[in-house]
Amino acid sequence: MSTHTGLTRTPLRRFLDYAVLSVLAFIFALPVIYLFMGSLKPSDEVLNGLSGFLPTHLSFDNYTAVLDSLDSDSTGYFWRFMGISLLLAFVVVTGGLFVNSMAAYGLSRLKWRGRNAVFALVLLLMLVPFESVAVPLFYMFNGRRNTLFIQAIPFIANAFSVYQFHTFFRTIPPSIEEAARLDGAGPWRTFFAIIVPMSKPAFASVAILTFLTQWGSFLWPVLMVSDPSVRPLPLEMSVFQAQLPPDWGQILAFGVLLVLPVLIVFAFFQRWFVQGVASSAVKG
Amino acid sequence: MKSVEPAHAAPPAREKAPPVTAAEPARPARSVRRNRDWLHGLLMSTPAVAGLIAFVGIPFGYAVVLSFYNVRLGSPLAPTFFGLEQYRRLFTDPDLSGPFLRALLNNLTFAVVVVPVQTALALGLAILLNRKLKAIGVFRSLFFMPVVFPMALVAVIWRLILARSDQGMLNSALHTVSFGNWGAVDWLGDSATAMASIIVLSIWQGVGFQMVILLAGLQQIPGELYEAAELDRASRWQQFRHVTLPGIRGTLVFVAMLTSVLSFRVFDQVYVLIRGGGLDEDAARTVMYQAVTTAFDQNNVGQAAAITVVFFLIVVALTLIQRRVVRPDNED
Numbered sequence: 109m110s111t112h113t114g115l116t117r118t119p120l121r122r123f124l125d126y127a128v129l130s131v132l133a134f135i136f137a138l139p140v141i142y143l144f145m146g147s148l149k150p151s152d153e154v155l156n157g158l159s160g161f162l163p164t165h166l167s168f169d170n171y172t173a174v175l176d177s178l179d180s181d182s183t184g185y186f187w188r189f190m191g192i193s194l195l196l197a198f199v200v201v202t203g204g205l206f207v208n209s210m211a212a213y214g215l216s217r218l219k220w221r222g223r224n225a226v227f228a229l230v231l232l233l234m235l236v237p238f239e240s241v242a243v244p245l246f247y248m249f250n251g252r253r254n255t256l257f258i259q260a261i262p263f264i265a266n267a268f269s270v271y272q273f274h275t276f277f278r279t280i281p282p283s284i285e286e287a288a289r290l291d292g293a294g295p296w297r298t299f300f301a302i303i304v305p306m307s308k309p310a311f312a313s314v315a316i317l318t319f320l321t322q323w324g325s326f327l328w329p330v331l332m333v334s335d336p337s338v339r340p341l342p343l344e345m346s347v348f349q350a351q352l353p354p355d356w357g358q359i360l361a362f363g364v365l366l367v368l369p370v371l372i373v374f375a376f377f378q379r380w381f382v383q384g385v386a387s388s389a390v391k392g
Numbered sequence: 393m394k395s396v397e398p399a400h401a402a403p404p405a406r407e408k409a410p411p412v413t414a415a416e417p418a419r420p421a422r423s424v425r426r427n428r429d430w431l432h433g434l435l436m437s438t439p440a441v442a443g444l445i446a447f448v449g450i451p452f453g454y455a456v457v458l459s460f461y462n463v464r465l466g467s468p469l470a471p472t473f474f475g476l477e478q479y480r481r482l483f484t485d486p487d488l489s490g491p492f493l494r495a496l497l498n499n500l501t502f503a504v505v506v507v508p509v510q511t512a513l514a515l516g517l518a519i520l521l522n523r524k525l526k527a528i529g530v531f532r533s534l535f536f537m538p539v540v541f542p543m544a545l546v547a548v549i550w551r552l553i554l555a556r557s558d559q560g561m562l563n564s565a566l567h568t569v570s571f572g573n574w575g576a577v578d579w580l581g582d583s584a585t586a587m588a589s590i591i592v593l594s595i596w597q598g599v600g601f602q603m604v605i606l607l608a609g610l611q612q613i614p615g616e617l618y619e620a621a622e623l624d625r626a627s628r629w630q631q632f633r634h635v636t637l638p639g640i641r642g643t644l645v646f647v648a649m650l651t652s653v654l655s656f657r658v659f660d661q662v663y664v665l666i667r668g669g670g671l672d673e674d675a676a677r678t679v680m681y682q683a684v685t686t687a688f689d690q691n692n693v694g695q696a697a698a699i700t701v702v703f704f705l706i707v708v709a710l711t712l713i714q715r716r717v718v719r720p721d722n723e724d
Binding site: 296 | 450653
């Protein structure tokens with residue numbers, strides 16, 4: 109990434125830059141430090157004023173406790189919640205990449221009567237925020253509450269993803285496809301064998317944005333899921349933190365377990381995250 | 393950036409081969425391919441488009457229909473046609489309009505504070521982070537990190553930070569710096585500070601998102617502009633006013649509009665904290681919270697649908713303004 113400020117940086121300026129950034133970053137990171145620190149402390153020391161930050165009596169007891177206490181028929185199974193969230197994320201991300209990219213290709217590269225009307229419809233549906241269809245969807249699918257199916261299926265087709273792919277595909281020079289077609293490849297083969305491998309950045313950033321949204325998904329599970337056996341992690345988190353008396357150490361350990369998969373993905377794919385956000389913005 | 397609004401899209405393909413009846417045997421290869429394009433294009437877009445119609449289009453139409461009926465969940469009575477009654481009640485029936493208008497007002501307060509504050513903060517951070525320093529990437533990731541945190545978790549962390557006893561992080565800090573004069577405020581439970589608390593934690597989680605967008609905008613400003621400004625002996629403030637701001641005007645407007653749309657959709661943190669965190673319900677309820685509780689706790693689906701429709705109209709109005717404002721800048 110290139111940066112421009114134009115100013116020549118003296119060592120003093122550089123030092124000041126680092127100082128300002130470090131102080132801000134520290135303040136900004138405090139809640140995260142608190143989360144990790146607290147998850148390693150005995151519960152009665154978590155909510156204990158500023159000493160909640162001090163690294164005393166650190167242990168992984170809370171993690172063991174969360175995994176144990178959430179290991180019965182009455183409270184549910186932690187790994188089950190985790191598995192459900194992972195499964196839902198997997199289905200929504202892969203299914204979404206598949207159908208949305210395919211649709212975007214059909215709409216951007218194949219010429220057919222009506223494709224503009226269809227694309228206009230997609231853009232129109234992009235305006236509808238999920239929140240404003242949540243209540244009627246909940247009413248329509250009331251009989252299918254507490255199923256995995258209803259948690260995943262409404263989120264696979266995604267107008268915004270179609271739009272992102274569409275924008276990307278339009279930048280591919282037509283000559284590439286023409287060459288493929290002259291070699292006898294049909295639209296499907298052209299798409300899967302040539303366009304998809306060329307479009308890794310688009311796939312990565314759509315995948316990441318979808319994963320992020322799905323992993324944190326909350327409103328829909330609140331409406332559709334009451335049975336712990338199909339409950340995803342964020343919903344279980346809100347149930348777990350509302351128990352009385354609250355066990356803070358365990359709650360924070362739970363929180364770390366909830367965010368860890370995303371942080372790992374984030375650590376590996378930072379560039380795509382940032383690119384995905386930035387491109388969604390400039391083009392959205 | 394390429395604009396792909398429908399109005400700018402290519403005109404319907406006129407160059408397509410003339411319609412040929414399927415029975416006709418001999419056709420040039422090219423027109424076969426074109427004809428098949430029609431089929432393939434349709435086939436390829438069908439799954440996604442069908443999904444969108446089933447899970448966005450139809451439910452949305454259904455919301456409008458439901459809002460004209462008196463529908464109750466689990467009621468033995470059949471739904472009755474209600475006309476505009478749900479909307480009338482929403483705005484004039486004191487029992488119902490009280491909480492609803494309060495929710496609208498809360499949303500408005502949230503947006504009015506969050507949009508300028510978060511945008512300004514994001515801009516400040518983006519400028520700070522737009523430099524050639526070693527490890528700048530680490531700092532960028534740090535400020536972006538909360539964006540990946542699920543809101544349900546963010547709410548829980550801040551529930552502890554804002555805990556009402558003097559053992560709460562913030563109260564404890566205030567207690568220390570004020571030598572014991574301050575510090576047992578019930579940040580979430582007090583109606584005066586409930587919304588402010590929601591605002592603070594929401595900004596903390598969301599500011600990195602805007603920061604990244606603005607950073608991308610800043611990096612598109614050509615460095616020569618700053619060099620020229622420097623030759624003209626422009627101060628840093630003048631450079632900011634006359635180079636930076638005009639350079640990212642479009643991005644800035646976009647970010648502000650995006651934030652206002654997103655700020656109307658606020659739900660997760662409010663729900664989690666009202667349900668389990670002692671957040672003052674009246675002071676913090678938002679329109680989405682109101683819709684969910686109306687549908688779910690009061691089983692009043694018709695009314696919830698009406699709230700949903702009003703919510704949608706507000707969001708669409710904001711989105712349309714956004715598109716109108718940003719478009720000139722987006723064109724090549």
